[in-house]
Amino acid sequence: MDCFRSLAGFSVSAIAVFIFLSSLQFNCTEAYDALDPNGNITIKWDIISWTPDGYVAVVTMYNFQQYRHITPPGWTLGWTWAKKEVIWSMMGGQATDQGDCSRYKTSPPHCCKKTPSIVDLLPGTPYNQQIANCCKGGVINSWAQEPNNYASSFQLSVGAAGTSNKTVKPPKNFTLLAPGPGYTCGPAVVGKPSKFVTPDGRRVTQAMMTWNVTCTYSQFLAQKTPTCCVSLSSFYNDTIVPCPTCTCGCQNNDTNPGSCVNPNSPYLASVVNGPGKNSLTPLIQCTRHMCPIRVHWHVKLNYKEYWRVKVTITNFNYRMNYSQWNLVVQHPNFDNLTQIFSFNYKPLTPYSSINDTAMLWGVKFYNDFLNQAGPLGNVQSELLFRKDKSTFTFDKGWAFPRRVYFNGDNCVMPPPDAYPHLPNAGSRVRFSILVFFITSLTFFLFE
Structure with a gap:
């Protein structure tokens, strides 16, 4: 709402520019995640x-983010010294x-840069x-995903810094690469001094001073472009x-030769293992969508009391193995999830009373x-849901997810009008008349 309040007093042309930028998905709430509203990385100094x-x-x-982690080659933390x-x-x-x-x-310091990178x-x-x-x-x-392994620490001895709470100054302009850009860090704020418990649990010590920095x-x-997409299919429609x-x-x-690699190319191995093999830039298998990750949701079976879904995640990136991957799916029937095969499951309830989001x-x-692109570059599981007759x-398109995230990034869904749909009522009526006609004919022929 604050974004729109700020438009007051602007000219019509300025508002038109704002609407144009909004259409490019550049908006004031870009850093806000509705499924993890309190997620952030907090740095304690x-x-x-x-x-x-x-x-x-x-x-x-x-890392206080529920489903976004820092992947290899890991984080890089930077700042600017105040003095x-x-x-x-x-x-x-x-x-x-x-x-x-x-x-x-004599004895030079470990680092003398004004803007160190750690x-x-x-x-x-x-x-x-x-x-x-x-x-x-x-x-x-x-x-x-792993509450016992969500922190990373280092210790440093700082010189020429002041020797009391009144003379020491916090660093400025914190930056966090994890491993690429994406995080924006606020200023260091004086917080309540941290307390530390000795390994034997019998003594508590306290920091002389604590600064907190929040990165979102x-x-x-x-x-600048999406990293994953979603495809759909169902048992009741031949359309994929x-x-x-x-x-x-x-x-x-x-204009961009080598933008993707054909899996049948005889030069595949040389391209994958050639220059830039350790680069963070994806090397994508040639597809129509050109995404590193595709998530496929297939409505597989329909039982009297239950229905079944198959989920497949495919990696099209020849330069990336995804360790500790995760998937977040929003669907209204997750409050009736009965069984999941070969994946871990945790309900996410950002709005406490609504259980419609799952982390897998x-x-x-x-x-x-999740292996890099190739024959082994996929993982899959099946989910069994109990039917709630009221909903x-x-x-x-009710059977398909509302939103899908892979490793914390929002995946692009197909347009709603393209979803597999049930056969229309006219088709069912024509089918019933045909069955009746054949049955009647058979009855008269063999009477």
Whole structure:
């Protein structure tokens, strides 16, 4: 509503420009997720002790997003120092660039850059360089999917920073790449000092000072085109509704050669393993939709008391294996979900009293790893729903999902008028008359 209030006093031409931009899906609520309204990444900067020229701090990132996680190659955290601070040493993380430390004649600091960029250490780091919640290659799982592994921490010793609560200044302009753009971070705010419990649980210590930074995600900032799409089919209609053409881009070998790869190409292996194989840029199998991920929802069977759905997730990206993937589906019958096969399930209730949203993810060591494009690049499961006679119907697309997310990104649905529909009443009447005529003829012939 605030976006529209701000239009007051604008000229007609300015309002026209605003409407045009809105049609390009650029709007004020782009970072707001209705299915996870409180989701964010919170950074806590805890000063745990003072040093002769600064302090020692533990920085922890908490992923409070229910279904969006940080995937390989992991997070990169940056900021701008308020004064002329340096990082003397670090544990559990490292700066990617030391910067110019020439003014220090002996024992140069770990990093002298005004705008350092910090990354997590890799698994297998020696124990004397680790702290709790570190060394996972920058991967942080979502809060709902793995609540015991939703944080990442590192420790740093900061010099030339001030040695008391009155002289120390918080860093500014925090940035978070996870691993690409998408997060916008607010300013550091002084918060209630954090408390820490010793491993034996018998003593509680308290931070000298705590700053909190909140980062929120916007799919529009993360990528300019969608990353996934949804296709539909049903047992009662032969029509398979594909993902819309050019959903995530178009095949255009004239202006963008190599924009996709044909799976039957004899040069497939050389392209996949060639230059840029470690790039974050997707290498997509040539399809009509050109999306890295397709989710297919098939209404499979209809029983007297139940109905059954098959869900298939297919990876068309030759450069990406999705570990710890998840799917979020919104459908009104999830409050009557009876059984799910080979996927984990958790209800999401952003509006508490309405249970119409489900989070699905793979079973550990079985199908929680979605391989890159190829014969093994898919996972699937089936869902069994109990019918609620007051609401259940196959008419008007009711059996298909309202919204689908893959790894936290909203997938493009087909247009509603393309959904598989029930045979119309006229077809059923004509079919019944034909059956009656054949039955009658048979009766007279064999009478």
